[in-house]
Amino acid sequence: MADEIHFKILRLLEADPHxxxxxxxxxxxxxxxxxxxCLRALVEKGLLKANNFKNHKNKSAYAYLLTPSGIQERASLARRFxxxxxxxxxxxxxxxxxxxxESSKDKS
Amino acid sequence: MADEIHFKILRLLEADPHxxxxxxxxxxxxxxxxxxxCLRALVEKGLLKANNFKNHKNKSAYAYLLTPSGIQERASLARRFxxxxxxxxxxxxxxxxxxxxESSKDKS
DNA sequence: ATCCCCCGTTCATTCATTGAACGCATACTC
DNA sequence: GAGTATGCGTTCAATGAATGAACGGGGGAT
Incomplete structure (x- = not known):
């Protein structure tokens, strides 16, 4: 399944967007x-929103937040998987x- | 595991070389x-021998016979897998x- | 003879994946 | 200030596994 990776990403980001x-x-x-x-694809699909907040620690990183439909999709993927x-x-x-x-059988 | 395919081939050919x-x-x-x-590799390794016998049915195909070490390797692979x-x-x-x-949990 | 089907073999093409390299922002030290 | 180390996201040429269409040939049937 190709989008198992999508599911795993959503799961990890739901737990911690940072x-x-x-x-x-x-x-x-x-x-x-x-x-x-994959992140690009998830944002494209509207499942993820990349909010840039630089005030967090020393990171210039994004926070990847699940949109409502992202949360829904993640749950649906969980059931599917x-x-x-x-x-x-x-x-x-x-x-x-x-x-x-096989591995316990004898030779004739 | 890359050679799971090798194992499966050996298993099928041991059951029927034709x-x-x-x-x-x-x-x-x-x-x-x-x-x-893969067959080429197995022959190279000496696990398989490709005997051409055309007297079988209408086939010009080979018979892929496991060598003694082929049989041994197959058993060993079975245990490993x-x-x-x-x-x-x-x-x-x-x-x-x-x-x-996850899929049975409620929202707060 | 021709036709058809299946055999093993080949190899250019496709496709996903990689990871080194890049530009940028921040924090720390001098 | 300048320097530099570290982390970030982004890019893309290169890799490598896998594909499947095409080929030559053998053997039976008509």
Whole structure:
């Protein structure tokens, strides 16, 4: 799923709007460029608003605030990924069972 | 993991050496080119031997036979992926729990 | 012979991703 | 003041994985 990254970004920013792009990059294990690209997309979609307030500490960074529709979308994505993850979980369980059989079998 | 595809190929070919590259491509959900590339690598490593026997049906295809070390490697990969998958499984279980909490929470 | 289907092989193209480099703002030291 | 170190967001050339259309050829059927 391509926009799992979008979901994760929304989740992190909802928890703390002051996370920098580099922090997101580290946390999510993707490149800085990609984070920037995704943020741009999220702002474009109106899910995120980038307020510049320089009065915060020594940062010239933005605060990435979720818009109302951003909050809504984030919740909706959470539900969607819950379903997806549960399906993955089942698939994985089956895979593990098969592997378990294989790796414990004898030669004839 | 990059060589999960290698493992899956070995598994399928051990079950039936007469699977064509296109069938592998379909089954594994990867491109024909990639299957070809992987087979080449497996032969190179000595895990697979491509015997051409044209007497089979109307096929001019190979039979991809696992060498002894191919069989051994396949078993070893099975054990390795069993561990990996179980770790994934645990991670996923946690993720699902978190998502479950999120998507059932009320607004203040 | 021709036609058709499937085989393995190739490789130019596509596409996502990277990370080094840039300009800018702030804070600190001399 | 000037210098400089650190953090920020932004950019974009380069990388590398993956694709799939196209090719040559073998074998059966007509």
């Amino acid at each position: 996370v920098s792009q580099r922090q997101l990059s580290d946390e999510l294990g993707v490149s800085l460029g990609k984070v920037n690209y 819950l379903k997806i993850k549960m399906a993955e979980y089942e698939r994985l369980k089956k895979e593990i069972e098969e592997l378990g059989l | 699977v064509s590259q296109r069938q592998l491509s379909d089954e594994l959900g990867v491109s024909l080119g990639k299957v070809n590339y 069993l561990k990996i998958k179980m770790a994934e499984y645990e991670r996923l279980k946690k993720e699902i729990e978190e998502l479950g909490l």
